[in-house]
Each structure stands twice: as structure tokens, then as C-alpha cells.
Amino acid sequence: MHITSSPIYLDHAATTPVRPEVAEAMSASLAEDFGNPSSGHAWGRRARRRLETARASVAASMGVAPERVFFTRGGTESDNLAVLGRLRHDLAEGVTPHVVTSAVEHPAVLEAAERGVLEGGRHTVIGFREGAFDLDALEQVLRDDRPGLVSCMWVNNETGLVLPIAEVGALCRRYGVPLHSDAVQAVGKLPVDWARAPADLLTITGHKIYGPKGTGALIARDFHALRPLHFGGGQERGLRPGTEDVAGASGLAEAVRLAVAEAPAESARLGSLRDEVEAGLLAGIPGARVNAGTVQRAAHILSLGIPGADSDTLLAALDASGIAVSGGSACASGSSAPSGTLAALYPGDTAAALRLSFGRLNRRRDAATVVRAVAEAVERTLALVSP
Amino acid sequence: MNTPAGRLRILVAMSGGVDSSVAAAMLVEAGHDVVGATMKTFCYSGEAAESRKTCCGLEGIRDARTVADRLGIPHYVFDVEDEFTRDVIDDFVAEYGRGRTPNPCVSCNSNTKFRDLMRRGRVLGCDGVASGHYARLDRGAGEPRLLRGRDSSKDQSYFLWGLPGALLDLLHFPLGDLTKSEVRSRARRLGLATADKPESQEICFVPTGDYRDLLAKRLLPTHPALLPGAIVDTDGRIVGRHNGYSGFTVGQRKGIGGGRSERYHVLEIRPEAREVVVGPRHLLEVGGVVVGGLNWLTEPPEPDRRLHVQVRYRSPALACTVAGSGGDGIELRFDEPARAVTPGQSSVFFDGDRVVGGGRIERVTDTPY
Numbered sequence: 001m002h003i004t005s006s007p008i009y010l011d012h013a014a015t016t017p018v019r020p021e022v023a024e025a026m027s028a029s030l031a032e033d034f035g036n037p038s039s040g041h042a043w044g045r046r047a048r049r050r051l052e053t054a055r056a057s058v059a060a061s062m063g064v065a066p067e068r069v070f071f072t073r074g075g076t077e078s079d080n081l082a083v084l085g086r087l088r089h090d091l092a093e094g095v096t097p098h099v100v101t102s103a104v105e106h107p108a109v110l111e112a113a114e115r116g117v118l119e120g121g122r123h124t125v126i127g128f129r130e131g132a133f134d135l136d137a138l139e140q141v142l143r144d145d146r147p148g149l150v151s152c153m154w155v156n157n158e159t160g161l162v163l164p165i166a167e168v169g170a171l172c173r174r175y176g177v178p179l180h181s182d183a184v185q186a187v188g189k190l191p192v193d194w195a196r197a198p199a200d201l202l203t204i205t206g207h208k209i210y211g212p213k214g215t216g217a218l219i220a221r222d223f224h225a226l227r228p229l230h231f232g233g234g235q236e237r238g239l240r241p242g243t244e245d246v247a248g249a250s251g252l253a254e255a256v257r258l259a260v261a262e263a264p265a266e267s268a269r270l271g272s273l274r275d276e277v278e279a280g281l282l283a284g285i286p287g288a289r290v291n292a293g294t295v296q297r298a299a300h301i302l303s304l305g306i307p308g309a310d311s312d313t314l315l316a317a318l319d320a321s322g323i324a325v326s327g328g329s330a331c332a333s334g335s336s337a338p339s340g341t342l343a344a345l346y347p348g349d350t351a352a353a354l355r356l357s358f359g360r361l362n363r364r365r366d367a368a369t370v371v372r373a374v375a376e377a378v379e380r381t382l383a384l385v386s387p
Numbered sequence: 388m389n390t391p392a393g394r395l396r397i398l399v400a401m402s403g404g405v406d407s408s409v410a411a412a413m414l415v416e417a418g419h420d421v422v423g424a425t426m427k428t429f430c431y432s433g434e435a436a437e438s439r440k441t442c443c444g445l446e447g448i449r450d451a452r453t454v455a456d457r458l459g460i461p462h463y464v465f466d467v468e469d470e471f472t473r474d475v476i477d478d479f480v481a482e483y484g485r486g487r488t489p490n491p492c493v494s495c496n497s498n499t500k501f502r503d504l505m506r507r508g509r510v511l512g513c514d515g516v517a518s519g520h521y522a523r524l525d526r527g528a529g530e531p532r533l534l535r536g537r538d539s540s541k542d543q544s545y546f547l548w549g550l551p552g553a554l555l556d557l558l559h560f561p562l563g564d565l566t567k568s569e570v571r572s573r574a575r576r577l578g579l580a581t582a583d584k585p586e587s588q589e590i591c592f593v594p595t596g597d598y599r600d601l602l603a604k605r606l607l608p609t610h611p612a613l614l615p616g617a618i619v620d621t622d623g624r625i626v627g628r629h630n631g632y633s634g635f636t637v638g639q640r641k642g643i644g645g646g647r648s649e650r651y652h653v654l655e656i657r658p659e660a661r662e663v664v665v666g667p668r669h670l671l672e673v674g675g676v677v678v679g680g681l682n683w684l685t686e687p688p689e690p691d692r693r694l695h696v697q698v699r700y701r702s703p704a705l706a707c708t709v710a711g712s713g714g715d716g717i718e719l720r721f722d723e724p725a726r727a728v729t730p731g732q733s734s735v736f737f738d739g740d741r742v743v744g745g746g747r748i749e750r751v752t753d754t755p756y
Binding site: 310315316377384 | 422461463464465466506507509510511512
């Protein structure tokens with residue numbers, strides 16, 4: 001078996017290492033400002049100042065006013081808050097809640113919407129037609145039902161697929177329906193002018209962009225249209241009570257600032273690395289295809305479909321040879337679960353999914369090593385395990 | 388320990404239970420390059436709460452991962468659902484459908500746990516596969532010999548007769564020389580989370596604990612095994628009714644009605660007539676058995692050869708003589724009459740402590756009625 005000389009991390013879509021600038025911002029906060037931002041004394045004031053500085057920084061990076069930035073404990077929480085918070089708001093207003101999502105949303109959106117169904121709401125899923133997001137179906141629901149929220153992610157985490165957010169946003173505006181977008185795989189990965197984002201609610205998180213785990217934000221145009229999911233304090237204007245993680249907010253602010261600033265150059269760099277790996281793997285693995293290969297994709301994710309391969313074995317073999325990648329999506333058992341995204345894009349298809357996601361730990365010179373190791377692992381897997 | 392000299396890369400089947408956890412730990416201590424693996428044998432969705440009690444459920448996967456992390460070894464989950472369904476669950480259901488009583492753990496050991504896991508292990512560059520079975524492999528001279536575990540109260544060699552002979556050389560049973568209490572104290576000494584986990588008694592793919600729920604799910608409702616029928620005595624007199632012969636096994640007392648001076652047992656299931664035959668205990672004793680689906684770990688024995696045969700788990704091996712063999716079957720004659728010999732159960736042949744082969748009980752011979 002080929003074992004790479006040093007392990008190569010190709011799972012940046014799962015998480016990323018904290019970059020030095022972020023660690024520095026966080027340790028300064030931890031060391032100097034331990035106060036509770038809600039306290040009225042000097043320690044509280046200092047902590048509050050740092051928290052609000054972080055909020056202003058995130059706001060500036062995202063092109064919004066600071067009062068639109070609500071710190072949360074990460075992407076899942078922001079997604080839950082957008083979907084269930086909206087749903088419970090509508091329920092409280094006596095409106096039948098109705099959330100429309102794409103079929104390829106993160107489980108934090110899909111399962112929140114399903115939870116909403118248990119609480120008396122509706123959930124409509126918009127799928128794909130010939131590989132493209134079904135805008136006609138979306139428009140029909142918007143026109144006929146005037147739902148309370150549309151949730152459509154910016155970049156799909158499994159395939160890198162970029163959803164047609166401008167078109168979705170225009171439709172939502174036309175019918176007066178608020179739009180939430182999970183942008184955790186878009187911030188810092190796509191060169192976007194966030195001030196012009198067509199979404200009313202945006203989910204961002206720190207750990208996908210070299211920031212801390214457990215810190216994210218929901219950027220909300222109208223927080224009155226949401227109900228909190230947590231109770232017990234007035235923090236984040238009551239939308240996310242609980243003593244604030246000031247160091248986390250400082251780290252998130254620095255991570256977002258750098259990610260947004262560097263996105264144009266970094267996405268171009270990763271795009272050429274991705275293209276080289278992609279070309280090598282398509283040449284080296286007979287029958288392989290690029291998932292969502294015919295539509296616009298973010299540069300940092302390459303999802304391959306490999307017919308006839310056993311996904312669990314392939315991932316284990318790659319781990320054994322020092323390459324960290326992921327499969328379709330991890331199920332609770334740790335085995336690869338059938339992916340909702342791939343099922344929506346390729347109904348009935350059983351090809352094993354292999355997701356390589358690139359980032360700051362990767363260099364162009366790694367491409368050849370990656371291609372060789374992946375192609376070899378696929379060959380071994382196909383030869384010895386046919387499911 | 389039964390490992391050849393030299394450092395090997397070994398895949399250990401880890402269920403999350405104490406036995407396989409200690410097996411993995413012992414291989415690590417012996418200096419091997421150990422990789423943990425848990426098989427995902429069926430879909431756990433919606434069964435997380437139910438399957439908590441069995442060793443192979445979601446909880447087991449988490450426990451196995453915790454132990455592997457503690458030992459500092461990688462741990463992978465392999466989805467073997469297709470193979471397991473085909474080789475174990477379908478077979479289990481079909482056997483009950485035919486009025487027989489299967490040993491699903493034997494089917495799993497004969498197919499999934501070692502063969503299918505080893506195929507995956509090879510992709511990871513492994514030289515062998517290990518498990519927490521209480522059995523031994525003697526690699527002293529020539530071909531490896533599969534032996535009973537040293538702890539006779541835990542010995543699990545009964546479940547291993549179906550191992551493909553070619554695999555024996557690749558297997559490792561680190562617990563073979565230990566007793567259960569030694570295993571538990573090792574687990575405690577190693578600080579393993581699973582040290583005091585209760586024994587799993589249930590069938591891992593029957594989370595409700597009642598296999599009839601599974602049969603009802605997987606057999607058509609019109610399958611004879613699920614239809615009512617007669618309970619008859621050895622003279623053919625109807626003495627009661629039953630709700631499907633698949634709920635019975637030879638020797639069983641439950642579900643056949645009482646009110647007799649002597650306790651009755653199930654003697655036989657006649658699927659073609661949907662009859663369950665019952666009678667007093669002494670009628671359970673039979674003189675011989677025909678065993679099919681054979682697997683030999685040595686040269687097949689000649690007629691008149693003396694052997695010992697174990698006809699169910701945790702029962703003593705009985706002295707017998709090979710009365711005849713042919714094709715896929717062998718007929719054995721017991722020295723003393725044997726009780727509750729059940730079609731579908733494994734018959735395992737021993738020469739002293741050595742497993743020489745085994746098969747499934749097809750039918751009994753020389754019945755007293």
C-alpha cells in the first residue's frame with residue numbers, strides 16, 4: 001500500500017485549523033477580558049466593548065449594520081434559529097407556518113423544518129430537474145402558498161454546488177417571502193460582495209474558515225420575525241440568551257474578516273489545485289464522475305462518484321494511507337449514510353461518494369501525491385470488495 | 388497468546404462489548420499494529436433507543452470507538468448490511484420458515500465477521516483479523532488447529548465450525564486462554580469503558596428481543612410458518628392449537644398447553660402439515676442424527692470413526708460413531724441417547740479439544756416414538 005510521506009488533510013469542508021491571527025485575537029480576549037458583558041462594572045464594560053467590536057467587525061465584513069449580527073454557538077444553531085425561530089413566530093401569530101427548503105440543505109435546516117412539522121407547520125422541499133435547482137417549482141409554491149420562509153443554502157457542503165441564490169432571492173422578493181441562506185461553505189470560499197446578498201437571514205460559522213468551533217452568527221434583517229429557541233437571559237437582544245462567548249466572537253470576527261478579504265485570491269488558488277486533482281482522478285479512475293460537475297461549483301470542494309466501490313472501505317483505506325477525506329455524509333453510526341444531496345441530484349444512483357475539500361493546508365505540489373494515493377485506494381477497494 | 392512472532396497489522400472486530408475490547412487491547416499490548424472495525428449489520432434509523440441493549444447497535448459502535456480512541460488505534464465502521472442480510476438474516480428467516488431453529492451467530496462467523504471483514508482488512512493492508520471469541524488457535528505444527536477456549540464455561544468454539552479453512556491461518560483469538568473474569572479485570576485495569584457492560588444475550592438484529600416480530604416483518608402473512616395449526620401428540624391426536632409453528636423449537640414447553648400429569652415438550656415440527664408434535668420428556672431422546680451443510684477443518688472422517696459431537700451451545704459433547712456419509716451429509720450414531728436434538732442447530736464435531744468440523748442438523752434418527 002502506498003503511504004504518503006506526510007498525511008494530507010483534504011477535509012476542509014468538515015472543519016479547518018484555527019489560523020494564527022484568530023488564535024491571537026482569541027487569546028488576547030481570554031487573557032484580558034474575562035468579564036461578563038452584562039455586568040455594569042469596569043470588567044463588564046471591557047468585555048462588552050470587545051464583544052461589540054467583534055460584532056462591528058463581522059458586520060463590516062458582511063456589509064451589514066452591527067445590529068443585524070447575532071452571535072450563536074455555530075452553524076447548526078443559526079440554521080435552527082432561522083427555521084424554527086421563524087416557524088414558531090408564525091405559529092404565535094396565528095399563521096400556519098410553512099417553510100420551503102431545497103432538497104440539498106444541511107440537516108440543521110432539514111431536521112429543523114421537520115421538527116416544525118411536528119409542531120404544526122408545513123415543510124415543502126424543492127428538488128432538482130436535470131441537475132438544476134427547480135426554480136419553477138419554487139415559484140409555484142411562492143405564488144400559491146406564500147410560505148413564511150424559504151431556506152436555500154449558498155454552497156452545498158457535500159458537492160460544492162452553488163445554488164442560484166440571486167434567482168431564488170429575486171423570486172422571494174417578488175412574492176414578499178423572507179429568504180434564509182446557510183452560507184457556511186460560501187463565506188471565504190466564493191468571492192461574494194456580501195452587502196448585496198439577497199438573503200434576509202444568513203448563517204455563518206467560524207470553524208469552516210479557520211476560526212473557532214462553537215461560534216457562529218445569524219445575520220438577520222428583521223429579528224422581530226424570529227422567536228428564540230433558548231430562554232433565560234436577554235443576551236443578543238433575547239434571540240440567543242446565555243452569557244456571550246467573547247473570545248469566540250473575537251475569533252469569529254477575525255476569521256470572517258480574513259476569509260472575506262482573501263476569498264478572491266484563495267478561491268482562485270484552490271480552483272487551480274482542484275482542477276489539477278480533478279483531471280488526474282478522472283483520468284486515473286475509470287467510470288468516475290464529478291458530482292454536480294455540470295453546474296457552478298465552489299472551488300474548494302471536489303465530490304467524486306465512483307460506481308461499484310464500497311464507500312466505508314475506500315475511506316478507511318485512504319485514512320490508512322494518510323489522506324483525510326470524507327464520504328457522502330457521516331451517519332450517526334460513523335458509517336457512510338445515503339446522502340440526501342446526492343439522492344436529490346442522482347436519484348437511484350449507488351456510486352460511492354468521495355469528497356475532497358481543499359484549503360490552506362494544501363499546496364499545488366500535493367496534487368500529484370493525492371491523485372496517486374486516491375487512485376490506488378480506489379483500485380484496491382474495487383478489486384477486493386464488490387458490494 | 389496465539390500469535391505468530393513478528394509485528395502484524397490486524398483488523399479487530401469490535402462490537403463495543405468487553406470481550407472484543409480486551410482482545411483489541413491485548414493485541415496492542417503485544418505490539419501489533421491494530422485497526423478496530425465495527426460492522427454495521429442493519430439500519431439503525433429509528434431504532435437507537437431499542438437497540439441500546441444489544442451489542443451491535445449504535446450504542447455498541449460508540450462504545451467501540453471510545454475504546455479504540457483510548458487504545459490509540461483507528462476505528463472504522465463498515466456497512467456490511469447487504470452481505471449480512473443475505474447470509475445471516477435471510478437464512479435465519481428461511482430456517483424458521485422451514486420449522487427449524489437456526490444459529491445466526493454461526494452464519495455471521497462463517498461469512499460476515501471473518502470473510503467479509505478480512506476482505507476489507509486486505510484493502511487496509513491487514514495481515515489478519517481478530518475477534519473476542521473464547522477459542523484458541525494452535526499454530527504449533529503444520530496447519531493451524533481450532534481449539535476450544537480454555538474457560539469451558541465461556542468456550543465459543545461451537546459457533547466457529549463454519550469458518551472457511553483457508554482463513555484459519557489469518558485469525559487471532561487473543562482471549563482463548565482467559566476466563567471471563569480475567570477479561571473483565573483486564574478491562575478494568577485498562578480503564579476500558581466497557582469493563583462492566585452486561586453480556587449481550589439477544590440476537591443483534593432482533594432489537595425487540597422477540598424473533599417472531601422479525602419473521603412477521605419479513606415473511607408474507609400467508610407463509611405457513613405464521614399460520615395457525617394443530618398441536619398433536621405422537622399418536623396424531625390433536626391436543627391443542629398454535630399460532631404458527633415458527634414460534635416453537637424442539638424441547639420447548641411454553642405455548643403447548645398444560646393440564647397433563649406429565650409436562651409435555653415439543654418433540655418435532657412438521658412444517659408441511661403445520662403440526663407441532665408434543666410428548667413427554669423421555670420421547671426427546673434420539674439415537675442418531677443426520678447433519679448437512681458440512682464444513683471440515685480437517686480431513687473428513689471415514690465411516691466408523693469415533694468422534695464427539697456437540698448438538699447445542701453449552702451442552703456437553705457426546706460420544707458418537709460415524710455411521711455413514713455421502714454428498715453433503717453425514718450420519719452419526721450416539722453412544723447414549725441424546726436429548727433435544729434440533730433441526731437447524733449446529734452440530735459441531737470435536738476430537739478432544741479440537742474442532743474438526745460441523746454442520747447443521749437435518750433430522751434425527753432412531754426416535755422413540
